[in-house]
Amino acid sequence: MLKTELRSYQSEAVDAALQHDGFALFPEQRTGKCLIALAVVDHHKPDIVVIVCPKKARITWESEIAKHLDLDWECAFYIINYQQPVKNLALRGHWYKFSKDFVDGGGTLMVIADESHHIKKPGTAQSRFVRTLGKRAHWRLALTGTPIDKGYEQLWATFDFVQHKVAFGTYDQFKNRYVLYDEKERRDGRQYKVITGYQRGPELLKIIHHYSYRITFNEARIAMGKKPITIRKRKVYFDLNKKSRRLYDSMDKEMQVVVDGLDIEAPLPVTKIQKLQQICGGFLLMLEPRVPGKKKRKRFVVPTGKEKLTALMQLLSGMDDRKLVICARFTHEIKAINELLHEFKWTHKEISGSSEWDGKFDVDVVVMQIRSGLGFDLSEANTYVFYSWDHSYIVFEQSRFRIMDMERTTQINYHFLMARDTIEEEYFEAIARKKDFSALVLDKYRKTKAAKRRRATRKAAGRVRQACKKKQLALDL
CATH class of the missing domain: 3.40.50.10810 (Tandem AAA-ATPase domain)
Known part of the structure; x- marks a missing residue:
């Protein structure tokens, strides 16, 4: 039952x-x-x-x-x-x-x-x-x-x-x-x-x-008799500094950069795109050199800049709302965000592959890895900051809906941190295109059929009214 x-x-x-x-x-x-x-x-x-x-x-x-x-x-x-x-x-x-x-x-x-x-x-x-x-x-x-x-x-x-x-x-x-x-x-x-x-x-x-x-x-x-939710999207742009821009352009054109004497290559297009986004986030993830007889290689991070972290700092400084969600793609970004929130003395929790969600939003900020944003209720917040994201529309949609609630939510604020003239702008546009296609398949056809039914109903009602008028006129005569 x-x-x-x-x-x-x-x-x-x-x-x-x-x-x-x-x-x-x-x-x-x-x-x-x-x-x-x-x-x-x-x-x-x-x-x-x-x-x-x-x-x-x-x-x-x-x-x-x-x-x-x-x-x-x-x-x-x-x-x-x-x-x-x-x-x-x-x-x-x-x-x-x-x-x-x-x-x-x-x-x-x-x-x-x-x-x-x-x-x-x-x-x-x-x-x-x-x-x-x-x-x-x-x-x-x-x-x-x-x-x-x-x-x-x-x-x-x-x-x-x-x-x-x-x-x-x-x-x-x-x-x-x-x-x-x-x-x-x-x-x-x-x-x-x-x-x-x-x-x-x-x-x-x-x-x-x-x-x-x-x-x-x-x-x-x-x-349910409620008003539609108001969604506000804001693109927060920042510029890469000269060093980061040089690294970005080198990786973009030559698929190779040298950072602190380390030669970093991206032989595949998919790897290159990932490295470009890492540079936007202020780091590059590398594997240690191959050692004969050793199968596993450890990963280590090479810092490249702090421009995006500075942009996040400025964004948080202007916020009155202390209940928000910050979403990032890479674990090293999440670690940097946690350190920044600690400096701000804002309480925070983490949702990622290594940190489970306890179901309680009893902190100022929840920092979430974007692919871990599934099945959680984070609706106590109405502000969502996308620090970084990937090309997947499905992951993006699953993530952004976490702060919505059918009963409580009336307005949602989304902030997208984007390095100007970089792959992040292309990611944003790609997700928008995929959303348009999804809406075409799932919603436009359904709404068109519903509109046709409503028009047919109105026409039928009009015909009934006309018939009633003619009948009444005949009775009057």
């Missing part, structure tokens, strides 16, 4: 999910996807529920189940993180055999893939594992607020999980029908394909929205 009353849009999502044995829930973050999923569980009442989720989300699921669900039937919940079956082949084999034997024996199984964008790459072990479990389950739910950021092909695995071979068929069938390719040749003469575009978009979007439910954070607030 469900202990928590559903909001109107959550009831709408549950009703949509119950029409199918497999369904995708795409509401934006902080709208209560866990509660929607548990309401579906309560309706089906399966014998076993398997929840596959990121490692850090396990605690959230345990608390949500205890908070919202009163088990009035015999049911066992198993919570697995995505990495467990990847690293442990025996565990993967156990779940394959157990799920098959359990279902063959008459038991009912439900599988929930939380943050299902983790399975978007069909060839990965975690994607194959989740989709295989899904084939054996009676009911399936995929949950994520960020299912797509680059292209339609990222959606295939999610819908193969919720509606195996019903929504899109095999991956090859999907690509042949919806994806356009151009063949190119490698230096060694081998051919490879590059995606150049997509076709049959309206047909694809119709299928996607038939098997999924989507609502944005502000749409959910409006459904």
Whole structure:
């Protein structure tokens, strides 16, 4: 039995999910996807529920189940993180055999893939594992607020999980029908394909929205009778000093720099981009020289400047609000930020791969590594500082929603620290482009269909009014 009353849009999502044995829930973050999923569980009442989720989300699921669900039937919940079956082949084999034997024996199984964008790459072990479990389950739910950021092909695995071979068929069938390719040749003469575009978009979007439910954070607030949240974004620019600019330009053009007598190379474009962002942050991360017989090499940091840290210091000095979140990509940046906050005598906590979140915002500042920003409630703050970030739109969105709350939040302030004329400006623009594409797939089609329904309703109402007028006129005569 469900202990928590559903909001109107959550009831709408549950009703949509119950029409199918497999369904995708795409509401934006902080709208209560866990509660929607548990309401579906309560309706089906399966014998076993398997929840596959990121490692850090396990605690959230345990608390949500205890908070919202009163088990009035015999049911066992198993919570697995995505990495467990990847690293442990025996565990993967156990779940394959157990799920098959359990279902063959008459038991009912439900599988929930939380943050299902983790399975978007069909060839990965975690994607194959989740989709295989899904084939054996009676009911399936995929949950994520960020299912797509680059292209339609990222959606295939999610819908193969919720509606195996019903929504899109095999991956090859999907690509042949919806994806356009151009063949190119490698230096060694081998051919490879590059995606150049997509076709049959309206047909694809119709299928996607038939098997999924989507609502944005502000749409959910409006459904609750609240005003949309006000979001203010501010770009905080700073200039690199002469030394940092020289290092940046050298790495950008020659893919090599010399710092304090150390020769640092970036032979690959991906490495070069990472090094450029590190220079913007005031450091370069290096590996010690190779030693014969020694496999592991230690990392060490080479300082290059303090311009971004100074910009952060100036930003914090002008803030009246002492409840804020600072987000950074690299651990060395987080360490430098913590030292700065210590000098300011501001209390602070850290969320990163090495520091777990205790669930209490009892400090002035939470310093968070951007890829650790998953499943946490940091809504006591309404100011968010992006010290650095990467190109991933999904990681960016998951991170920035941490300070939003459906009940308390009315205004959010985002500050983006960016070195002028650097890769950081390109990162910001890249995320904006990916957001536009995601909105096109998830929101524009849905809003267009809703607008058409409203126009049709208004026209029908107009026809009824006209008919009533004609009838009244005839009676008067």
